[in-house]
Every structure is written in structure tokens, then in C-alpha cells.
Amino acid sequence: MSALQELVAWFTDPAQWTGSSGIPARLLQHALICAWAMAIAIAVALPAGLWLGHRHRWGTLVTSVGNLGRAIPTFALLIILASWEPVGVSDLAAVIALAVFAIPPILSNAYVGVRDVDTGATDAATGMGMTGRQVLWRVELPLSVPVVAAGIRTSTVQVVATATLAALVGGGGLGRFVVDGFGRQDPTLMFAGVVLVAITCVVVELVGSAVQRALTPRALRGGTVLGTF
């Protein structure tokens, strides 16, 4: 049987679709790890990026944090957290490591998106008597949605792909298939994991694009807006 046929046979085996190590259970674990990591990253990076962009300040800080965040090897951080007693070997180690990994694109895009809003628009808003907060919420934020959302979308896709690392420290998720497949010298299991992760990432990317489009004010939808990454 060819590798492809074995892969198809694996996916069509009903045993893979039930139980605590089946595809639905692993997908749910994967989604939960990613959701927690993204929730933490968004809660930290989004307000900070928006506010600093609004104030046009500390651009160097945002760039530094962004670059530093990208320079930290997620796998190394994961092992350190897993070996560290308060966190330990668990999904929590993966959630924290992934949150750190997810922060830079969100922070940079939120900062750049708000900072680069046309000063004509913000000056006009200020001239109409809006307070700083009103300018941020009613003018800068709607105008910067494409860039800010692109940061979150990029970050989400990266996190979904990288959450496979959780399996290396005893966690669950789709990485289980890859790590177990490697350990058991079962290439079919490993490739099934790779295919599942790739499909999940594409689906998340498509959903993210749709959400981003829905959030973008109608007047801005014409142009192609890509993230800075």
C-alpha cells in the first residue's frame, strides 16, 4: 500500500474519530490551548498597542518588544516552563509559551495601524471637539481595523501551527499525532497529524479573513489590505 493510500485508510478508520485520542478530542484540546494563548496575548498586546499607537509614543519600545518576542525560541521557553515547578509539565506551559509567541504580531500591528491613521482625520476629529479617547474609539480604531485584525489573524495561524509543540511536554492537541507517530516510527500517524494541522491552519486563515472583512468599515473594503507580516 502506498503512503497516500495508508493515509486515506487512516482517516477513514472510524477508530480515529472517537475516544479520548481521536481526531475530535485532539482538535478540541488543540483549540482550547490556542484559544487560551490567544486570549492572553490579545488581552496583553492589543490595549498596549492601540494606546501607544494613539499616543504616537514609545515606538522603539514596541519594536524592541516585538523583535525580542520573536527572538525567543518557543520550544526552549516551553521546556523551561515545563521544568519549572509552579507551571510544570502540562498544557499550561504550552499556553504561556504560545501567548508569548503570539504577542509580537498583535502588538506591532495594533501600534502601527493606529499610528498610521491619516492625521487629517484625527485632526478633524479633535477639531470637532472629540476627546482623546473618542478619537481612538471612533476614528482611529475603525480606520485601523484592517491592519490590527491582520496582526491578530497572522498571530492566530502561527499559534495554531505551533501549538503542536504542546505534545512534546505531555500536552494534548494535534501535535500528539505527530509526536506519537515519530516515537512509534509510524509515518502514517505522523503525516496524518501534519495534514490535520495544515488543514486546521487553512480553515483558521479563511475564517480569520472573513471576520477581518466583516469588521472592516464598508468604505475601507475596496483595497487589498495585508498585514505587515
Add this chain to the structure above:
Amino acid sequence: MRTRRRRLPGLAITVAIGLTLGLSACSSSSDASSTSSAASTDASAPAASAPASSAASEPTASEPTASGPITIGAFNFGESKILANLYAAALTSVGYEPTISELTNREVVEPALEKGEVQVVPEYLSTLAEFLNAKANGPDATPVASGDVDATLTALQNLAGPLGITILAPSPAADQNAFAVTKEFATTNGIATLSDLAAYSQKNPVTLGGPPECPTRPFCQPGLEKTYGLKVGDFVSLDAGGPLTKAALSQGKIDVGLVFSSDGGVAANDLVVLTDDKALQNADNIVAAVNTSALTPALESALDAVNSALTTDDLVQLNKAVDVDRGDPAAVAAAWLAQKGLFQ
């Protein structure tokens, strides 16, 4: 709408390229690794062939008193280097001039021993037996190694003899799969053996930690369940006796974890190895494998003196001195021999 239509094929192409690259990278990397290992085997053979010719022409094998150069082959991990140094000290004491050749894995070391490129290798009883079994009878050959030292030794000698390799008497010291718990867990629940743990697990199913392949390997979870009747509540996939397993034990995330019996890091982490009282694991005792043409009575008695004095506890301490305390293998070996009063 126009932009949307333009972007979707773009995305599809990106994904397609990504998948293609990913898949081709995987397949090419496996090709590369297989060719590189083959290349290293080939490369090591001519490189080590110089001492072989000198050994073949050497007259010492026929003389009753031993002398002259001899090469000890070691694997590429700490324990093997320590053992090679112990053997080197023993052989020096009876008149040899040993050199240690640090080779890589068994795929390289065993052929080198067979050809006489190295004359002595510190080996592992069951691992070598199964390696030679697979070499002689194919990868699906009936296993010949077991928890029985004598039976495994006989099987190994039968496989090694025709290849010109003599296996000397096994040491009591063994480096094999073992299962560890924390000292606290062992004391609180009065557990010293795997049978004790199995009895405890009937009411409190244990959380087992080990490498990802543990749930499918006969010497791991299935063996524990079948041989001991251990009740495993949950399995946590970690590493093969590495830092994660030890960390998870110390953190209480798992009750019992797979380690190696001679690992110096086990005692350092306040862990205890449970006795394998039903001999689930293959007997991987240390044995000296010698190229038969280099065998002399002096060589045999010198190596037997080291092997018979060495215990698994000694091996744990020696490994700890090298792997945890970063000692030099030669110095650590010399200190142990002095402590045992051997070859002084």
C-alpha cells in the same frame, strides 16, 4: 468582490507551495539521514583499518604474557566512555598499551569489532544479542534476549562466536529500562518493587510517564499491565528517561516514570528505581565483547576483574560523577578503581 476573488487563489497557491515544501522537506531529510549514516559507516571503516592490520600482524595473541597496543571501542555516550576507561586501566595493568577509540553507534562499533579494527568493546548483553539476532535472522527474527542473564548470554555467545567475537562473563551492573518513583511516594506507600506498585495501583490507578512509544512497547506500558497487572489510570507522553520525565516525577504530575537503571540523574533528583522483581526487562548487563583473535588469558582476567566488581549502584555513581558533576571519564574511572583497590 474583485479583490476577494484575486486573493483566494493566491492563498490556495501559498498553501499548496507550503504543503509541497513541507512534504518534500520531510522525504528528502529522511533520505539524507539514511545516506549520511551509510556514509559514516563506510567512512569509519577505512579510517579505523590501520590499527586492524597492525593488530593482525601483532604476535601478542599467541604469547602467554600480554603486551603491545590494543584498541578499545566506545559508543558516543558518557557511560560507554567511563567503561572504556575502566577497561583501559585494567589492560594497562597487565602490560597492554590501550587506546580508546570513540566511535558512534552499534551500527559502526559492531562491524569494527568483527573486523578487528577495535579489539574490545564494553557492550550490553541483551541489546547486542538482539542486534546480532536481527543481523543474522532479519528484523522480524524471534527475540533471543530475555530477563534471564544466563539464557541471554548463551544466545549471544552462539550468535557472536561465528563472527569472531568472544563474550566474557557479564557484570552484575546493568543499564536497562527501569521505572522510578519519588522517594516520598515510595516511603509513604511502602513501595520497593514493581509488584508493590501493582498492588497499590489496584485501588489507586497510577499515572505513568514515558516516551511517546511507551503505550505500544512490550517493555513499557503493555508489559507492566500484562506481567505485573499494573492499573494505569493515565499516560503522559514525555521523554525516554530524560529531564522531562524526572521533572514530571518531582512535580507530582506522574506517579511512575520510565528511566534507565544506571542513570546518575535519578538519585540526584530524589527518585528511586523500583525492583523489576518479575524480570520484565531484558537483562542488559555490561559485558566485554572481545575480538577472538586478540583474546589472551591476561586480557580475560583483567576485564573480568572490572566487570565482577562493578554493580549497577557503582554505575549510577560513575554516571552521576560524569553527567551531573561534569567529571572527566578517565579521572572518574581511575578514582573508582582506586576506591575498589583494583590494579593498584
